[in-house]
Amino acid sequence: MPRGSKEKYTDKQKRQAEHIEEGYEERGVPPEEAERRAWATVNKVHGGGEKPGGGGYDKGENHEPMRKGGRKGARDDPDSARQAGVKNPAAIAAGIRSSSRAAPASGSRERT
Numbered sequence: 045m046p047r048g049s050k051e052k053y054t055d056k057q058k059r060q061a062e063h064i065e066e067g068y069e070e071r072g073v074p075p076e077e078a079e080r081r082a083w084a085t086v087n088k089v090h091g092g093g094e095k096p097g098g099g100g101y102d103k104g105e106n107h108e109p110m111r112k113g114g115r116k117g118a119r120d121d122p123d124s125a126r127q128a129g130v131k132n133p134a135a136i137a138a139g140i141r142s143s144s145r146a147a148p149a150s151g152s153r154e155r156t
Contacts, residue, residue, distance in 0.1 A: 048133060050083075050093075052093035052094045052095050053086070053093045056140050057086050057090055057093070057094075060086055060089070061082040061085075061086045062081050062082070063076045063081075064081070064082035064085050064086070064110075065079050065081075065082035066073075066078075068081055068082060085109050085110065086108070089106055089107060089109055089110060090105060090110040091106075
């Protein structure tokens, strides 16, 4: 099998790589670089191509690399609410402010 062959990948892995690649291209990454990054992400998630059955091969998928890409994308967007640390962007748009401190009750007593 020649180096770089995608023959040993499952259909699911191939679909994921295609979807990831499209996402990179939408962000303006050149097609060849997008393909390289997509397969690197699939390898990181699944630990490489299709594995034979047997002990130790039934490991779950590590989705952290896919989550990381989403976080990095939000960080690069200057208008991103995530970048500003806003938990509810709709509230900001409506002008609603929240405070971590509750307002004191009107009948509160002072300590002596």
